[in-house]
Each structure stands twice: as C-alpha cells, then as structure tokens.
Amino acid sequence: MLKPQQVSIETGVLKNRLTAAYENLRMSGQSMAAVRHFEDLWDIKERALLERQQSVVVPSGWLSQLEQAAEKVEKLH
Numbered sequence: 001m002l003k004p005q006q007v008s009i010e011t012g013v014l015k016n017r018l019t020a021a022y023e024n025l026r027m028s029g030q031s032m033a034a035v036r037h038f039e040d041l042w043d044i045k046e047r048a049l050l051e052r053q054q055s056v057v058v059p060s061g062w063l064s065q066l067e068q069a070a071e072k073v074e075k076l077h
Contacts, residue, residue, distance in 0.1 A: 035069040
C-alpha cells in the first residue's frame with residue numbers, strides 16, 4: 001500500500017523524465033545537484049531496470065521537484 005506522499009510510476013516513464021531533465025540541465029550548464037534528489041531518483045531507476053521492475057514507488061515531492069526544475073530550464077530556452 002502506498003503512503004500518502006508516495007506515487008507509483010512506470011520505470012520507463014521515470015527513465016524518460018530523468019533523461020530529459022539530465023539533458024536540459026546539462027545544456028543549460030546546471031549541475032544535477034540543482035535538482036534535489038535527482039541522484040536518488042536515478043539510483044532507484046537504475047535498480048528497477050536491473051531488477052526488471054515495471055514500476056517503482058517514489059516520494060511524490062521528488063517527482064514534483066524534477067518537473068519544476070525541467071520547467072524552469074525550458075523557460076530559459
């Protein structure tokens with residue numbers, strides 16, 4: 001059962017979001033540290049891929065931060 005602050009996300013969707021965020025941040029010259037918990041999400045994604053999990057459960061706030069960072073970078077372009 002999910003805790004209230006957690007969401008389930010397909011591993012492929014998480015991979016795509018992280019890859020897009022990585023590319024956007026890299027192109028804008030920002031560090032991955034600009035997105036709090038980026039490395040945590042990346043590690044969760046990598047583990048899920050290795051274990052062939054279809055989905056993972058992550059804190060919803062982490063995904064929100066990832067999306068907000070991506071939006072900020074897109075607005076700069």
